[in-house]
Amino acid sequence: MKYASWLRRFLPDGLTIRVQGTCPERFLSQCVAAGIRFARLSPFPGGFTARIPAWQYRYLYAPARQCDVQVRIQKRRGPGFRLARLWRRPGLLLGLLLFAFIVRGSENLLWATRYVEIPEPLRPQLREQLAGCGLYPGAWVTEPLVRQAERAILEQTETYGWLGLNFAKGRLVVEQLPAEIKPEEPTLWDCNLVAAADALVLRTDVASGFLLCTKGQTVAKGDVLIGKNRLDRSRNLLTQKTMGTVTGLVQKNYSCTQPLKCQKPMLTGLLWQSREILFMGKCRQLPGPKPPSGLVAGKTQTCGLQLLGLALPLSIRTRFWAQKTVQTVQLNPKTAEQMARLACREKLYKDYPDAIIRQEKWEINQNKEEYICNLEVLLEANIAKPEE
């Protein structure tokens, strides 16, 4: 308490006092002689009001007793009294301390994510990938988890050439560099490369192995185009791995059937969404009505909660569902024809992904129940494939 009264001398705290009694003038003179400074003295019958520094109030007791006057405090002003008022309410101070403690303790919680130089269209997908790896607002983040997520996302997508995740004081900073498209390196095979179909050789490009065909030669399916072994002049066996392409002119026929009536799982138009709260690795479903049957999981969206623009360490994951039922679909003739053509082309490009079509001839036959599509095509493609 001694220190408190000594400290008060340095605070500009003031008191307005009301002095009343038989001899207030004598009291005033005694106080001034004792070194008390008065200000704004205004008289009233039988006394006066004045302002004094708060720390000098205790020196009024003795003169007041001697002069038989009554001293009353009318008003207290100054920062010291305000602090004292706060001191009497420890809950406020405790709340402040508790808040500081919580903020310090929750530094490992993910509060917000910042994307640096990541285009807006890529962000939702990246956010979902991060959430899938356990990095969402409200997650308890550790360094191994961040590094693991970095590796997992780089493996999942080829969009990013480099992905950097840095977590510090509740904020995850995501940086990336786009991937550069590299030409595919041709594979070295430890076997002969043979013709995939009967063809006329147009071009050859051998990087390794021994070429066993020439330009303009007709080859049959299964003929060796690039060989692995060869005998030299001394009849010694030379072995080399094979690599290269042989472009040939191939004639092929494809046939596809498209029924006019078919049974397929179709969307009914009913969409359903469920919400769940994510916090520190725990997930709790928000209450809602019961979902109908036959739902198929669709997109998932995870977003952090915000309060008046401030990010909170909580996430809400919304799952979207769609209802699908098996229905009998009646196709119109034009659609059926298009689907049959599409199926033929899909077969063609599955066999020869690099095919260049020189000529094509479509033949479509229709009966009551189905469409039959025949494709006769002359194409240019790599016909060298490893021997099985």
Place this chain on the structure above:
Amino acid sequence: MKKHRAERKGKEALRDVTLPFRSGLLCIQVGGAAQLEGCGPVLAFDENRLTVETGTTLINFYGSELTIEAFGQKRMRIRGSLQRVEFESKREKP
């Protein structure tokens, strides 16, 4: 000895001369404010009259709405509409 007596007499005379300066200094502003230095105890204080003792003199301030702006060690600042100031010797008082 004579010389010493003369010196002592001179010092006493000097003390008498400086006495009025020690007793106080009154400064009155046109408009009603007054400042008094070297003041002693307040003998009477109400809205219309303020009596202050300064050494051997009593000073009476008369006016209306008289207040003491500040009052510390031997220094006082008075506000209000001053009408009259009276100086009264304490020795003349019966």
